[in-house]
Amino acid sequence: MKRIDFLATDGVILNGLLYESNNKTKNKEIVIAIHGMSSNCFKKRDEIIAKNLNEEGIDYFCFNNRGSDLVRYLRKDIDGKKEKKLGGTSFEDVLESYEDIVGAILKIKELGYENIYLQGHSLGCTKIVYTFNELKDEESKDILQNIKGIILLSLIDIPKVLKVYLRENFEEYLKLAQDKESTNNLEDFMPKEAFIHPISVKTFLRYARDNKEIDFARYLDDVEFEKLNNIDVPIFMRWGNDKEMILEEADELVQKLRNNINNPKKDIDYIDGADHGYKGKEEILAKQIVEFIKNIKR
Secondary structure, X not given: OEEEEEEOOOOEEEEEEEEOOOOOOOOOEEEEEEOOOOOOOOOHHHHHHHHHHHOOOOEEEEEXXXXXXOOEEEEEEEOOEEEEEEEOOOOXXXXXXXXXXXXHHHHHHHOOOOEEEXXXXXXXXXXXXXXXXXXXXXXXXXXXXXXXXXXXXXXXXXXXXXXXXXXXXXXXXXXHXXXXXXXXXXXXXXXXXXXXXXXXXXXXXXXXXXXXXXXXXXXXXXXXXXXXXXXXXXXEEEEEOXXXXXXXXHHHHHHXXXXXXXXXXXXXXXXXXXXXOOOOOHHHHHHHHHHHHHHHHX
């Protein structure tokens, strides 16, 4: 295991941990992991998944994206000119995850890896689906050709979950955020009741109002899941059924997506007894991910 430093494509300085196998595959395969809200790359889940992948000759790179932890300074290095701004989950713009993920892929390619699997957890899933669709829109074949599979762990419908969480107070908090926006107070914090953790006005508005680009996991609606069906590489999707952040039963959600995701190489299921973070079920999850990747190569 070693630390890897790299730049997002907009110059933000990022770093992560590379778990290296002692017996690499011929094409140097690797999983790049994107964590969720207020998280980081030091999770037990990452260690266990990395261990199982390493045993199969596959490396694992988990990095702290600009949304890691609650509040942090982001430092930029653009042509030697250094800048800093507020970041972390409380201040991030989820659309900027494109810069982080593409920067990570470019760094990994620079290190000689050919076959890349993108893995996201929770908000990390949202970031991956958004980024993959952006790459396809831009016809970035030089990057897409290296992405061999997508692994989504607990992709949630953030806009809908937020509305359900706030219920009748949603419109009140949205108005408050818009009032603060009108006076250019986007970095003010919302009231603590407005979200599950401290959140700025700017970030709240991204999830509550300006969510067109990330509003694709609309499980309760009769939609065609266009963004998910735009993923044309093998796709692996998992949830838990204990304290999971979904609004329907896990078995019903899985069946709906099996019926509506057209990908011929889909692996969609839930892990019985797993919570949103897969605590205590990491080994089961890791073995399923390994099997998914092995099936891609068969």
